[in-house]
Amino acid sequence: MTLDSHWFTEVCEEGGSALSLKIKRKLHEEQSEYQRIEIFETEKFGNLMVIDGFVMLSSRDNFLYHEMMSHPALFTHPEPKRVVIIGGGDCGTLQQVLRHDGVTSALQVEIDERVTRLAEQYFPELCENNSDPRAQFLFGDGIRWMKEADAGSMDVIIVDSTDPIGPAKGLFTEDFYRDCHRALGEAGVLVQQSESPMYHMDILGEMHAAMRAAGFDTTRTLHYPQPVYPSGWWSATMACKGVRPEDFRAEAAAARGFSTRYYNADIHRAALAQPEFCREAFGD
Amino acid sequence: MTLDSHWFTEVCEEGGSALSLKIKRKLHEEQSEYQRIEIFETEKFGNLMVIDGFVMLSSRDNFLYHEMMSHPALFTHPEPKRVVIIGGGDCGTLQQVLRHDGVTSALQVEIDERVTRLAEQYFPELCENNSDPRAQFLFGDGIRWMKEADAGSMDVIIVDSTDPIGPAKGLFTEDFYRDCHRALGEAGVLVQQSESPMYHMDILGEMHAAMRAAGFDTTRTLHYPQPVYPSGWWSATMACKGVRPEDFRAEAAAARGFSTRYYNADIHRAALAQPEFCREAFGD
Numbered sequence: 001m002t003l004d005s006h007w008f009t010e011v012c013e014e015g016g017s018a019l020s021l022k023i024k025r026k027l028h029e030e031q032s033e034y035q036r037i038e039i040f041e042t043e044k045f046g047n048l049m050v051i052d053g054f055v056m057l058s059s060r061d062n063f064l065y066h067e068m069m070s071h072p073a074l075f076t077h078p079e080p081k082r083v084v085i086i087g088g089g090d091c092g093t094l095q096q097v098l099r100h101d102g103v104t105s106a107l108q109v110e111i112d113e114r115v116t117r118l119a120e121q122y123f124p125e126l127c128e129n130n131s132d133p134r135a136q137f138l139f140g141d142g143i144r145w146m147k148e149a150d151a152g153s154m155d156v157i158i159v160d161s162t163d164p165i166g167p168a169k170g171l172f173t174e175d176f177y178r179d180c181h182r183a184l185g186e187a188g189v190l191v192q193q194s195e196s197p198m199y200h201m202d203i204l205g206e207m208h209a210a211m212r213a214a215g216f217d218t219t220r221t222l223h224y225p226q227p228v229y230p231s232g233w234w235s236a237t238m239a240c241k242g243v244r245p246e247d248f249r250a251e252a253a254a255a256r257g258f259s260t261r262y263y264n265a266d267i268h269r270a271a272l273a274q275p276e277f278c279r280e281a282f283g284d
Numbered sequence: 285m286t287l288d289s290h291w292f293t294e295v296c297e298e299g300g301s302a303l304s305l306k307i308k309r310k311l312h313e314e315q316s317e318y319q320r321i322e323i324f325e326t327e328k329f330g331n332l333m334v335i336d337g338f339v340m341l342s343s344r345d346n347f348l349y350h351e352m353m354s355h356p357a358l359f360t361h362p363e364p365k366r367v368v369i370i371g372g373g374d375c376g377t378l379q380q381v382l383r384h385d386g387v388t389s390a391l392q393v394e395i396d397e398r399v400t401r402l403a404e405q406y407f408p409e410l411c412e413n414n415s416d417p418r419a420q421f422l423f424g425d426g427i428r429w430m431k432e433a434d435a436g437s438m439d440v441i442i443v444d445s446t447d448p449i450g451p452a453k454g455l456f457t458e459d460f461y462r463d464c465h466r467a468l469g470e471a472g473v474l475v476q477q478s479e480s481p482m483y484h485m486d487i488l489g490e491m492h493a494a495m496r497a498a499g500f501d502t503t504r505t506l507h508y509p510q511p512v513y514p515s516g517w518w519s520a521t522m523a524c525k526g527v528r529p530e531d532f533r534a535e536a537a538a539a540r541g542f543s544t545r546y547y548n549a550d551i552h553r554a555a556l557a558q559p560e561f562c563r564e565a566f567g568d
Contacts, residue, residue, distance in 0.1 A: 017329070233509035
């Protein structure tokens with residue numbers, strides 16, 4: 001069958017596939033300084049944000065991505081206090097980070113302020129904690145900012161970016177990872193969204209290699225479902241300095257004092273398991 | 285954007301979503317005694333079988349489903365010898381079952397012989413082991429067949445069916461599960477494809493309840509990715525008689541003498557982990 005104009009469709013060239021979501025109406029559209037941002041009201045996925053034609057998030061299923069971009073990294077670090085988010089303009093990752101009582105500062109460095117302003121309007125549930133005194137907002141270039149950051153000034157860095165094309169391209173390079181490595185303390189965790197294991201094993205392989213070349217002891221990919229992204233199977237890759245992914249604070253994760261919808265200690269362990277074809281490609 | 289006629293599209297009403305795959309051409313189309321079967325050659329997913337408009341399998345990613353429908357159940361049973369597959373006409377599950385040396389008989393009970401004949405033609409890689417002397421084929425109604433089966437005559441039952449509409453509806457009932465329970469030996473495992481945790485929590489909840497009402501001690505849902513199915517996140521649910529899912533033969537799974545592309549002992553354990561919202565809905 002052919003879908004009519006009541007659907008938003010994103011084509012994934014690498015997959016020879018497309019995902020469509022049924023929409024009620026377009027709520028907003030603008031060309032910001034950096035990109036084209038659209039907001040739709042969908043039939044079943046709540047509100048949807050699309051940037052340059054690519055789905056960023058929906059109200060219904062963003063909890064998967066945001067929980068998995070934050071909690072595994074924070075429970076891997078022995079005592080995360082200073083967290084920096086590069087990108088993450090919709091504030092969903094920031095919200096999850098702030099659920100950790102031990103965090104003393106959470107800085108979001110987003111290049112496009114319009115993403116955050118639109119999230120406040122169309123995804124207010126993700127922005128409820130933006131007035132937390134530990135939250136800080138800086139709108140600017142995360143790559144340049146990281147280059148100038150003080151050495152040893154962060155515990156966890158979360159790279160919550162768009163795909164490695166356009167403005168986010170420089171976030172997938174050895175140079176950037178070296179700056180992150182320097183900015184992290186003696187124990188430090190970097191985590192970055194790393195596309196689909198189904199379609200993007202080349203990107204994943206290059207990311208592992210670049211992170212190790214930049215000085216990180218260990219790299220490990222986390223797997224989780226994300227229905228609105230190509231293939232529905234998504235990943236985040238952790239690069240660790242002085243800590244090991246398998247030594248994460250499982251008891252603290254199990255006894256966390258906040259509610260989640262996807263994440264728990266078993267899911268954390270599960271996300272670390274490597275499918276056989278990934279194991280062959282980049283080890284355990 | 286709107287997709288042109290070079291795409292096959294399956295709409296998922298429950299999800300308000302649709303998945304499309306780019307096609308090169310239609311290879312075959314027929315109305316069998318039971319259903320409408322189409323075979324396409326896709327751009328990136330190899331061959332694609334569609335039944336009554338729903339994607340059944342693609343050459344590229346069926347390994348996920350077939351490995352997860354077979355190996356967890358077989359490594360949960362202490363010594364699986366006699367395996368029955370209800371449905372599974374494409375022979376992909378049968379092929380995985382036959383990789384276990386200890387299996388002495390693997391019987392596939394498929395209602396529609398045409399599915400198997402078309403699999404032999406368009407998915408020959410799944411049918412390579414069909415001449416194994418342990419493999420048996422019966423074309424008929426699996427529900428009626430199970431009702432008449434000898435008590436205690438099976439170790440593992442795999443229900444590899446279409447969705448719970450049309451001919452497969454009776455496979456999702458307490459009556460059928462009671463027949464399976466009776467047909468299994470003192471130790472026995474039933475596993476059934478159980479739709480998407482993203483879209484079908486109602487079906488999953490009813491399945492757990494019906495399996496327990498039919499006499500099974502324990503039920504447990506396994507989670508895994510399946511890009512060509514709605515949401516990309518799929519499940520299988522195990523019902524156990526006299527064995528426990530968490531006591532699976534992990535050492536044997538790790539030392540299995542056959543190659544896999546997705547499954548391994550870590551992935552088995554990972555698939556058993558329950559997302560927080562599933563835990564709330566049907567326990568660990």
